[in-house]
Amino acid sequence: MTTRDSTATKEWQALRVHHDEVKGMTLGELFASDPARAGAFTVSECGLLMDYSKNRVTARTMALLNDLAMSRGLEKEIARMFGGEKINATEGRAVLHVALRNLGGDPIILDGIDVMPGVRAVLERMREFSDEIRDGNWKGHTGRPVRNIVNIGIGGSDLGPSMATEALAFYSRRELRSFFVSNVDGSHIMETLRGLDPEETLFIVASKTFTTQETMANAATARRWVVDSLGSDAAVRRHFVAVSTNSSAVAAFGIDRERMFEFWDWVGGRYSLASAIGLSLMISIGPERFFEMLEGMHEMDMHFLRTPFTRNMPVILALIGIWHVNFFGAESCAVLPYDQYLRRFPAYLQQADMESNGKGTDRDGNRVNYATGPVVWGEPGTNGQHAFYQLLHQGTRLVPVDFIGFASPLWEAGNHHRLLVAHMIAQAEALAFGKSADQLRAEHIPERLIPFRTFEGNRPSTVILADRLDPRTLGKLIALYEHKIFVQGIIWNIYSFDQWGVELGKALANRIIGEFEQGRWHDGGHDSSTSALMRYCLERG
Numbered sequence: 244m245t246t247r248d249s250t251a252t253k254e255w256q257a258l259r260v261h262h263d264e265v266k267g268m269t270l271g272e273l274f275a276s277d278p279a280r281a282g283a284f285t286v287s288e289c290g291l292l293m294d295y296s297k298n299r300v301t302a303r304t305m306a307l308l309n310d311l312a313m314s315r316g317l318e319k320e321i322a323r324m325f326g327g328e329k330i331n332a333t334e335g336r337a338v339l340h341v342a343l344r345n346l347g348g349d350p351i352i353l354d355g356i357d358v359m360p361g362v363r364a365v366l367e368r369m370r371e372f373s374d375e376i377r378d379g380n381w382k383g384h385t386g387r388p389v390r391n392i393v394n395i396g397i398g399g400s401d402l403g404p405s406m407a408t409e410a411l412a413f414y415s416r417r418e419l420r421s422f423f424v425s426n427v428d429g430s431h432i433m434e435t436l437r438g439l440d441p442e443e444t445l446f447i448v449a450s451k452t453f454t455t456q457e458t459m460a461n462a463a464t465a466r467r468w469v470v471d472s473l474g475s476d477a478a479v480r481r482h483f484v485a486v487s488t489n490s491s492a493v494a495a496f497g498i499d500r501e502r503m504f505e506f507w508d509w510v511g512g513r514y515s516l517a518s519a520i521g522l523s524l525m526i527s528i529g530p531e532r533f534f535e536m537l538e539g540m541h542e543m544d545m546h547f548l549r550t551p552f553t554r555n556m557p558v559i560l561a562l563i564g565i566w567h568v569n570f571f572g573a574e575s576c577a578v579l580p581y582d583q584y585l586r587r588f589p590a591y592l593q594q595a596d597m598e599s600n601g602k603g604t605d606r607d608g609n610r611v612n613y614a615t616g617p618v619v620w621g622e623p624g625t626n627g628q629h630a631f632y633q634l635l636h637q638g639t640r641l642v643p644v645d646f647i648g649f650a651s652p653l654w655e656a657g658n659h660h661r662l663l664v665a666h667m668i669a670q671a672e673a674l675a676f677g678k679s680a681d682q683l684r685a686e687h688i689p690e691r692l693i694p695f696r697t698f699e700g701n702r703p704s705t706v707i708l709a710d711r712l713d714p715r716t717l718g719k720l721i722a723l724y725e726h727k728i729f730v731q732g733i734i735w736n737i738y739s740f741d742q743w744g745v746e747l748g749k750a751l752a753n754r755i756i757g758e759f760e761q762g763r764w765h766d767g768g769h770d771s772s773t774s775a776l777m778r779y780c781l782e783r784g
Contacts, residue, residue, distance in 0.1 A: 247606060247736050250569075250613050254311040261307055262570040269701045270297060270675045286554055289546050289719050291709050293556050297675040298563050298643070298703040299571070308562040309552050311734065317558070320733045325548055327353040327509075331740040332606070337509040338740045340725070341544045343517035344537040344718070353509060365504060369522055370530040372484070372502070376445065377416060377529060384478035389445045393422045393435060394523040395465065396449035397457045399512025400486070401425035402594050404449075404523045406587035407516060407536070410717050413584065413653045415527045423523075424465075427457035432464050441472040446483045447523050451506065453485065453492035456749070466496070486519045511740050513595045514725060532714045539718025547726045557726035560645075560705065564727070565734055567643045567703065568614050575618035577635065579627055581648040581667040582712055588647070589621030592724055599728045599739040606736050615735045625666050635674060636698055644704040646671055647720065651711040667706070674702035 249255050274280050284296035327337045342351045342358050350357040375381040379388040405423040424432050446465050450458045469482045479497035486504045487493050493503045504519035525533040552558045567573040578589045600616030648667045652660035677700025683693050709716045732739030764777035
């Protein structure tokens with residue numbers, strides 16, 4: 244019988260032995276011994292180039308990692324996801340975000356029913372509504388066209404559309420301004436409303452259940468603002484639409500049911516950008532650009548489904564991550580886009596990865612005894628170089644890095660882009676090879692400073708390049724990382740598509756809210772710290 248614990252397999256044990264054999268090798272030695280190393284460890288597929296040669300891997304490493312993936316039944320698991328099986332077992336749901344961008348026309352069957360007609364119908368309604376807004380044909384309560392779009396959501400209902408709207412701002416219609424409100428902190432909604440004209444503002448309330456506490460609190464504040472400003476509850480129908488499945492709650496709020504854009508329980512929030520959750524993005528960049536993003540996602544989906552693992556970009560990226568986390572002990576990984584438009588991309592991936600694979604229980608309900616999902620973080624270059632790169636180069640922690648860059652700029656602005664790309668390439672080189680004491684002595688650096696100015700190098704990184712940042716390329720990058728996360732979840736034997744870890748805090752918050760409303764802090768059965776904090780806030784709030 245095949246064990247579901249990867250660490251107990253002969254493939255994992257072979258990797259342990261191999262790690263002991265190669266852990267002392269340096270990237271400098273690996274490149275010196277193989278002048279053609281860069282070509283051997285570079286994959287060019289789907290319009291992306293991924294150079295993983297600056298990771299501490301050999302051909303033998305990759306072969307053993309591939310054996311591990313095969314032993315975990317990865318091919319079968321991929322087919323199960325694309326085939327609509329209910330692989331989100333703790334919630335009894337399929338995981339079909341790939342259906343949202345299935346532009347090839349092939350049916351995708353769930354419980355004997357093809358989901359694609361429903362997907363296409365929602366996309367067509369989104370297209371029609373976006374065109375109404377962009378053409379100025381949708382009028383507010385007083386007859387003025389919409390100029391401000393405010394998306395109210397949280398988590399996947401915010402991070403995806405806010406990231407992508409900023410990433411693709413170059414392609415946006417600039418007279419339409421986009422805003423995103425997520426935090427229940429009143430400062431977020433109030434600062435957003437400042438300076439907006441309610442007669443020209445449309446709110447998209449994005450909540451599958453239409454009960455999400457933070458989202459509905461912000462939506463209620465926005466509703467009061469519109470009604471108080473325009474003097475009628477009837478204004479809600481012209482200034483609010485919903486992305487939800489709860490039609491009765493949407494109607495009770497005052498939103499026209501015809502302006503509710505649905506999505507499905509087989510779409511996880513952090514994977515929902517290609518659904519109606521992306522409505523604000525479609526309005527910003529237009530339907531055609533939105534569909535180009537879906538085409539990019541679909542292209543990467545098909546690459547992931549059909550390409551052998553040795554050339555499969557999501558699989559390779561995932562396996563290198565396993566190598567770093569489970570064999571070299573890396574606790575985090577940095578995603579560093581060298582493009583200001585991708586400023587929010589690390590935060591987007593942070594949720595996608597950490598909410599998916601931040602699990603300590605395996606599929607059999609057992610506590611794992613190995614590391615799973617790493618901490619994901621990052622900022623755009625070159626800002627990060629003047630902030631945290633010091634730790635990457637000379638700190639005591641191993642932090643693998645993904646650099647993301649583009650050969651061509653979107654703006655022609657002198658030599659800015661060459662400077663940007665040069666910095667990215669140089670950082671990858673510096674992390675890999677460092678600078679030795681002998682090199683410093685050759686530069687006549689005083690001996691007392693040499694320990695401080697030595698860079699040991701041997702810090703791993705992967706460089707992902709594309710020609711330019713456009714909707715299609717963004718779609719490919721999103722799907723690349725989605726599938727990487729899936730592969731790692733399979734190998735770690737965890738369920739990547741639930742998120743029970745966020746539920747306890749919500750339940751306790753609801754309890755404390757009720758106690759706040761009653762002015763209680765001392766008899767709620769809390770620990771002394773919680774009670775003291777509640778008392779402080781009640782007495783001063």
